[in-house]
Amino acid sequence: MIFEKPAPIRDGFGNALLELGEKDPRVVVLTADLSEAIRVHWFAEKFPHRFFQMGIAESDMVGTAAGLAVAGKIPFVTTFAAFATSLANTPVRVSVAYNQANVKIATSHGGVCVGGDGATHQSIEDIALMRVLPGMTIVVPCDANEAYRATLAAAEYEGPLYLRLGRIATPILTKAHTPFKIGKAQVLAQGNDLAIIACGAMVGFALEAAQLLDKKGLRVRVINMHTVKPLDHSAVLKAAQECGALVTMEEHSIIGGLGSAVTELVAEKYPVPVERVGIRDVFGESGEPHEILEKYGLTTKDLVKACKRALKRKEPK
Amino acid sequence: MIFEKPAPIRDGFGNALLELGEKDPRVVVLTADLSEAIRVHWFAEKFPHRFFQMGIAESDMVGTAAGLAVAGKIPFVTTFAAFATSLANTPVRVSVAYNQANVKIATSHGGVCVGGDGATHQSIEDIALMRVLPGMTIVVPCDANEAYRATLAAAEYEGPLYLRLGRIATPILTKAHTPFKIGKAQVLAQGNDLAIIACGAMVGFALEAAQLLDKKGLRVRVINMHTVKPLDHSAVLKAAQECGALVTMEEHSIIGGLGSAVTELVAEKYPVPVERVGIRDVFGESGEPHEILEKYGLTTKDLVKACKRALKRKEPK
Amino acid sequence: MVQTAESVKLDIDHIKEMATQIRRDVIRMIAGVGSGHPGGALGAAEIFALLYGGVLRVDPRKLKDPHRDRFVLSNGHICAAFYSALSLKGFLPREELNTFRRINSRLQGHPARVKLPDLVETSSGPLGQGFSVANGIALALKLDGSRGRVYSLVGDGEIQEGQVWEALMTAAQHRLGNLTLIVSYNGLQIDGEVRKIKNLMPLKAKFESFGWECVETDGHDVVALYQALTEPAGGNPMSTDKPRAILAHTVMGKGVPFMENKAVWHGTCPTPAQAEEALLAIGKAKGFEDYPALSNPDLSTRKGGKR
Amino acid sequence: MVQTAESVKLDIDHIKEMATQIRRDVIRMIAGVGSGHPGGALGAAEIFALLYGGVLRVDPRKLKDPHRDRFVLSNGHICAAFYSALSLKGFLPREELNTFRRINSRLQGHPARVKLPDLVETSSGPLGQGFSVANGIALALKLDGSRGRVYSLVGDGEIQEGQVWEALMTAAQHRLGNLTLIVSYNGLQIDGEVRKIKNLMPLKAKFESFGWECVETDGHDVVALYQALTEPAGGNPMSTDKPRAILAHTVMGKGVPFMENKAVWHGTCPTPAQAEEALLAIGKAKGFEDYPALSNPDLSTRKGGKR
Ligand SMILES: Cc1ncc(C[n+]2csc(CCOP(=O)(O)OP(=O)(O)O)c2C)c(N)n1
Ligand SMILES: Cc1ncc(C[n+]2csc(CCOP(=O)(O)OP(=O)(O)O)c2C)c(N)n1
Numbered sequence A, B: 001m002i003f004e005k006p007a008p009i010r011d012g013f014g015n016a017l018l019e020l021g022e023k024d025p026r027v028v029v030l031t032a033d034l035s036e037a038i039r040v041h042w043f044a045e046k047f048p049h050r051f052f053q054m055g056i057a058e059s060d061m062v063g064t065a066a067g068l069a070v071a072g073k074i075p076f077v078t079t080f081a082a083f084a085t086s087l088a089n090t091p092v093r094v095s096v097a098y099n100q101a102n103v104k105i106a107t108s109h110g111g112v113c114v115g116g117d118g119a120t121h122q123s124i125e126d127i128a129l130m131r132v133l134p135g136m137t138i139v140v141p142c143d144a145n146e147a148y149r150a151t152l153a154a155a156e157y158e159g160p161l162y163l164r165l166g167r168i169a170t171p172i173l174t175k176a177h178t179p180f181k182i183g184k185a186q187v188l189a190q191g192n193d194l195a196i197i198a199c200g201a202m203v204g205f206a207l208e209a210a211q212l213l214d215k216k217g218l219r220v221r222v223i224n225m226h227t228v229k230p231l232d233h234s235a236v237l238k239a240a241q242e243c244g245a246l247v248t249m250e251e252h253s254i255i256g257g258l259g260s261a262v263t264e265l266v267a268e269k270y271p272v273p274v275e276r277v278g279i280r281d282v283f284g285e286s287g288e289p290h291e292i293l294e295k296y297g298l299t300t301k302d303l304v305k306a307c308k309r310a311l312k313r314k315e316p317k
Numbered sequence C, D: 001m002v003q004t005a006e007s008v009k010l011d012i013d014h015i016k017e018m019a020t021q022i023r024r025d026v027i028r029m030i031a032g033v034g035s036g037h038p039g040g041a042l043g044a045a046e047i048f049a050l051l052y053g054g055v056l057r058v059d060p061r062k063l064k065d066p067h068r069d070r071f072v073l074s075n076g077h078i079c080a081a082f083y084s085a086l087s088l089k090g091f092l093p094r095e096e097l098n099t100f101r102r103i104n105s106r107l108q109g110h111p112a113r114v115k116l117p118d119l120v121e122t123s124s125g126p127l128g129q130g131f132s133v134a135n136g137i138a139l140a141l142k143l144d145g146s147r148g149r150v151y152s153l154v155g156d157g158e159i160q161e162g163q164v165w166e167a168l169m170t171a172a173q174h175r176l177g178n179l180t181l182i183v184s185y186n187g188l189q190i191d192g193e194v195r196k197i198k199n200l201m202p203l204k205a206k207f208e209s210f211g212w213e214c215v216e217t218d219g220h221d222v223v224a225l226y227q228a229l230t231e232p233a234g235g236n237p238m239s240t241d242k243p244r245a246i247l248a249h250t251v252m253g254k255g256v257p258f259m260e261n262k263a264v265w266h267g268t269c270p271t272p273a274q275a276e277e278a279l280l281a282i283g284k285a286k287g288f289e290d291y292p293a294l295s296n297p298d299l300s301t302r303k304g305g306k307r
């Protein structure tokens, strides 16, 4: 499956599930009355007896998935980010993470691009909620191709994994053959003046910002940090050492997510200035995705500004 | 109410509630079948019709509290940290935080000093889970006296507030008249060689570590960061500037809590080396509190080691 | 006893027309912005018309009256109907309906208390949350000796959430006789039929086994629904310590034939042509008027479809 | 039909003695470490004796047999009885009971799957979690055509958790006829009587309205309990697509007169003197022996009391 035109990240997921369904009879899929929104309706149609409709009961769904995993299945539980990570937080913590159960939690509606549904449906906390759980792997693909490959990798990986899938159509940044390895970041643009570390739908903005800054003679490294946990320490520390300042960007609160992970690491290993671009600790609201991104400071322009702040703060070499 | 001998932090809370019950008829208390463990049985006895036993249904309890707040009451909802912040995460997010409802969430069993009950009952994530919620204030008193004053302050403060109360008896470090202001850290020991920023039951260890290091001629500042959110930026930045390196300590995961908040801040304002002492991203286990603290690296000795690492990493002035 | 307009002391026609206007508003709001949840909202038009047209003792000029009734919408996704009812009874300017689901609006896609503090008692959207809050309000009213009553609306799919069962137990245990829970019992949810997804039947038996007084009624028959909302079941005096549930049988998409009983219309926005057709089917409401169109119609860019 | 030992094909005496030994173990484990939850564990002694003494088709040497039965303890706090039963049937060394709730032990204060992967199907402790996992296992067994059956135990207080009601609906909807849920129905929880805290009655009516087959039985009468666990209700063939609930009426603290029916013993550790008295009241178990005492008794430092 290869995407060439902008496509919803979740479409990559839905297609990968179809392939997994063929390949591995252990793969089962659960959803909580949101099969189409998270693109598991294709799997449901093709593999009806390995698809479990759980109704609007996310906690029970996650617990049930843990049971399926304990008994040898590879369950993908699917719903919106807020409902899996917040509403079902305890089942994820106890029955999945603490059990080290082989459950894949795949969600849409992480971030603010949810649009009109507003704050309650915009999870700006999901990465933080999952990151604090011991043993939880967190993958945030940046386009539909990466989502496709990440889903296949998730099924192969043994253990609890959180897969955050964007809702809206985003440009295709990775090729179908770009190597995807959980925990191994990709450098999408080279440069030593500054490094942007981004994940998910924000990676596209990072590339745009790097191009804009390139015109001003600045070489900005762009790192696609598709795995937020375990964080690719060497990619971050190399960037800190070689570039001297970092900017993070994520469709998530600046608290607890990728930005936080990066500041934790550099503070303990190699302190450099870090600017975090993300939702600045406020709830979102209804609106068109682009309007929300603009209002809440998640545009290429905001990123460029943050880059300039970071550059100013760099120690003279 | 004044504590002079070591006392469970939660006792300060239970006593303050009694005073609040007299003083303010709007104060109501809810619990989920754990009234004695969180010390609300005294309030229940004295003010039975302002006490609501909600049974083992924490999500509903938090939602009910939000309703009481919406209708003008000042509800304290009480249970173990894991059940309030993880199991009831969505009601806290939606009905309390997003509503800006005047609910106080008070918990025991945050951290690993829970003892024999083991990992599921040891919340090492609660501060992280609450910190990512916009508008949530987080207070972690260091002794029974501070818990007493913090509880009174919480009732006066208008808005969502999380109060984390230790389970075991801890030494008394603050006097009954020590000023307590939400958001304003206290410097308990002066020094410019290094600063330890700690909260809750770890503050005592910080003072011990400072005394040990003092014997080696090192002057270590000890900051009691009783309010983790909003973080006292000026206290942290002043320490970073004047001491050049920081060590944080908390009975919580090193991810997402106080340590994380400090690294976020210094990375954005004044990068210095930071060592984080806390649970290193693993689940806890059963045992005596002191055995667990030892096994998981939360002793004065561990803190001293971290201080030495931080000192080594300081830039020569 | 024959149910007549007189016996329920209500201007039946007014309520019916109000429901019609709510349906018009719902279609125009959702088609106007290009997204939203028409199905459940259309199905709850009579419920909202009755609540704001006669049942709730609330006055837009006395929003702080301690004895006022309270309404908690737990199934927040159907808020188009809620906002419409508020605007029809003077709680919101009619034009404001144009801002529904748009940036900077008070009319969020799911009701937000911080945006409309005196009208939205609690934010909802994540299903299963609002009902617990309604219990809390009812508890507070009892403590304060308020004469106010709390009404809360939930969807049937929503009842699959465990927190709803916790709240059912709470209301019974704390004898919240001042609480009425209305279930919009349309048998559908996003992925299809409730009974095929997670069956709730026999729902009345469930409620009764949870200690509730429970009546079943047609959710579009305003006389029957009004009686259920205001009168005791079986001629007994209104119970003072049992909470009361009304299973209101509704039809998803009611009033728009091509939407009726189709789960796909839970959250699909009609195209402009479909919206036209829907308004035609709904008809005009006597005594009410459409809210004025958006001065800058370019703001409406979307074409309809699913989220 | 008169219930006799023969009619249930079980060594009744053996089961009774095993229950006695479980009670002895529970008291010694908890008093030994100085904390734990004796009340519910004592009350479930017959349940565990029957499960591991005759009902569960499990073999310590064949823990990977796909057709084995599975047991999920949802009310994890009563795990002292669970560990005891495992040790009495060769799944755990007897001496290991000495490590209960201590640092570095596999016998965590609440069961931990990572510590005992083939014996603890899922970690429990936070109430309401395990039952959903049991459903998931039952679903997987059905998919795989396993002959294994899943048994899960919950407390009555635990049933106040909403997730339990979600799981009840799931089991009915997915026709988990291979699942048996046992409720330790002792009427007590930490803060007192279930019915005063959050009443569950009529519990059988509730279960039946949720589509379950439900039998009520004395949880200490091993013959009756065995029949409930293994035989159809009312002479009908064991239903193949309805999940089955057993409301086992138990007595908190059963077997220790000063603990019986007292909520305070839910989570209070007996003092050494009380432990002595308790063991005396329980008596010796024929055919079983106490697990050997700790070689270094200093490890046991606490004096009992509440957590
Ligand atoms: C906790 C939670 N899970 C899932 C959703 C997504 N969702 C919104 S409405 C809905 C279906 C609700 O069904 P019902 O209550 O019957 O409402 P109706 O479709 O009849 O309007 C779902 C699953 C949600 N809003 N909250
Ligand atoms: C979610 C959750 N809330 C609260 C607790 C604390 N707790 C442990 S056991 C218990 C009472 C359980 O009552 P019941 O299930 O009847 O067990 P019994 O006391 O009869 O053994 C409570 C409240 C918990 N373990 N999990």
Ligand SMILES: [Mg+2]
Residues within 6 Å of the ligand: C155, C156, C157, C184, C185, C186, C187, C188, C189
């Ligand atoms: Mg419905």
Ligand SMILES: [Mg+2]
Residues within 6 Å of the ligand: D155, D156, D157, D184, D185, D186, D187, D188, D189
């Ligand atoms: Mg009980």
